[in-house]
Amino acid sequence: MSTSGPPQILLHDPTLRDGHHAVGHQLDADQLRAYARAADAARVPVVEVGHGNGLGASSLQTGRAHLDDATMLITVREALTSSRMGVFMAPGWGTSHDLEAAVRHGADVVRIAAHCTEADVTERHLGVVRDLGAEAQGVLLMSHMTGPGRLAEQCALMVEFGAQAVGIMDSAGHYLPADVTERIGAIAAAVDVDVIFHGHNNLGLAVANSLAAADAGARIIDATARGFGAGAGNTQLEALVPVLERRGHTTGIGLREVLAAADIAANRLMKAPPSIDSLAVAGGVAGVFSGFKRPVLAAARAEGVDPVELFLALGERQVIAGQEDLIGAVARRLKAAAR
Template sequence: MLNTIPDEVNFLDCTLRDGGYYTNWDFAPELVSDYVATINTLPVRMVELGLAGKPESHGYFASVTSSKAEKVAAGLLVKACVMIDAKDVLASELPIPLAVIRLTEGLVPGHITTVRVAAHYSNLAACRNICAELSHRGFRVFLNLMQIDAANAAEIETCLKEVKQIDTIDVLYIADSFGSMKPTRVQEFIGRFAGRIEADIGFHGHDNRGYALVNSVAAAMAGATWIDCTMGGMGRGAGNTASEQLLPILTRLETSKERALLEHVLRHFDPLRKRYGWGSSAAYQFAGSNFIHPSYVQKLREGGALSDAAIIRRLSDLRADERMSFANEKLSALMAQDIA
């Protein structure tokens, strides 16, 4: 079956961005330098260095600029990108072009060739000007379609119509934000969007239900030409498709390079996994199956005070309209519950 995967699949490693949800976007310099050196040996097309435009209270990789990129990734041999959140633009009182300029201050095409825009599927129409401004400034534009698995048939059709009106997108990503998708659902989305739009299609998986790897392979088999991965699967909530698992399946990775990749993960990311505890679990599986924002589980698991059974009971009390958007006040209420 794997011989149906096209040779032109591109891999994007987004460890420093998605993994930052656990480290507040700070990583040790030794880890970063080893990461760059390891990436340079792998069949990875692009690296996501972090976010752009986040507050100073967040770490170094939450507000990446071109000067930062030149400093931390001077030896990087592959292309680099950053991600912005469409909500940050749309919440501004400034006109969209000016809001984009403000958010991406310090970014110029060079080391960073691409800006990825994370947008909820219901905000696609409003993203047209965001993508246009980024393209006008010389960046390639990748649009990550968030939480799309929760959309109904009519909403998906609306998304298809709206994304066709955005002619500055280079790659449209189907993002399994809740980690809720099964392989058949992934292939349905990839096939449906690929058949209607000119942009390339990408897939970003999360491992809430333990399907991130198989979903990524299914996406490639369905025609996705960009697939995301992270070292050790480090990422928000249960984490992402692990680079060290995906690359040996979908590429002709030499044994020596696979070993070096595994040693890199063991040296730097296994200690972080033991500290922060990402990975599929009963609580994450419940959240994924019920379209519950993964940050609820991530925060409730911090410190190890609550069992997965207790977390599931607390999450069961969330109303449908509270599940998809993470709110600190709701988290506080869940943490305050007295459940035996």
């Protein structure tokens, strides 16, 4: 990357992956195709697609997707002419076979995710991605659950494993801008590859946090159309583009075209844009995975407990993605305690 002129930010768009959480992973082929074409026309560098929890994650526990992985990837790949296609996988949900199939279906960028203190589980799969010839990226989930130094160490470990970009996800929408500045700065100082930041909007700070990440040295920022995503949603793509440009960070994305893509997303993908409701705020404060909103509501209704109290109780137990089965158990404990 050139050091002259304003820093270039590569925007990575997981509207068709993280957005899936907001609709129970039920997007159909026409919806995927319509948004992929619009994002491609806006010159979005990377369009990520798949089940909300990534490759191989469609299940009773996390929610069955309307389409299988192969159909989703083939549909989006055919719709893209200039944008690269990205996929996401967390070991334990997806396997090497899922990675091989994804690259065979045209995935250019493959993200391997791990809990923020467990980067060692990415070693095998990052190696597989490199062997397959795709760009390998490593991301740490629930990154608020450990400090800047530990995150920097974990990211450096993923670089040793072959990651060509590394970074953090604010999976619970818990960060303030100062938290992001400190963590991204520590990671950028520890690695010699591009640094990634992925924000959520539970406390209304996703754009501010993303700007803080860019200022602190992140060069790959995630954002979705209308903020379409789990819980209160992700960083809003069409708002972030002009904010970054005003700050002096170039993106290469056309403003009118990205606004048009956002309108297509609003009209075709979602019943209503994500909002910062009481549960979103509770999840952000408690530091609970944003994708738990739907199962928390279901468990709270089933047991007759307050969903806000359930979110706070899950936060006290530091429950993470993949532990959906604990939501019902904690709800039953709250019900028993109330008696």
